[in-house]
Amino acid sequence: MVATLRFDDIAEGLEVSFEQEVTDAHIDAFAALSGDVSPLHLDDAFARERGFPGRVAHGGLVSAFASRLFGVHLPGRDCLLHSLTMSYLHPVHAGDRLTLTARVTQRSEAARAVVADVTVARADGRVVARGKAQIGFTRAAPP
Secondary structure, three states, X not given: OOOEOOHHHOOOOOEEEEEEEOOHHHHHHHHHHHOOOOHHXXXXXXXXXXXXXXXXXXXXXXXXXXXXXXXXXXOEOOEEEEEEEEEEOOOOEOOOEXXXXXXXXXXXXXXXXXXXXXXXXXXXXXXXXEEEEEEEEOOOOOO
């Protein structure tokens, strides 16, 4: 279900989160969509030769999950993502259960926009990525 928060519903400190398990199918679909077919993402043996326990999920896939955080949860339906910057701190692999959290840190009446910190953590609590997003709001077009 897509949230329908309005600008006036959002205050500094508001926090939303959701969980997502990363699957091989997610990694394969992202590779097909993005064209990033690096063997680090698609070949278990290659990834193990590089010291990883298996294929490494694309950073862009993690960012795509962060995009869902705003387009579905905060604010949801009326979201227009202005910017998203992410730092990838640890690799993510198929089977990892992630919790993506956004916390509103700024709210601008003049721009009708909010800024939120983004945290992506594995089930063991390790933060694997963090970032910042600026979110605007769409309005219905006049008839």
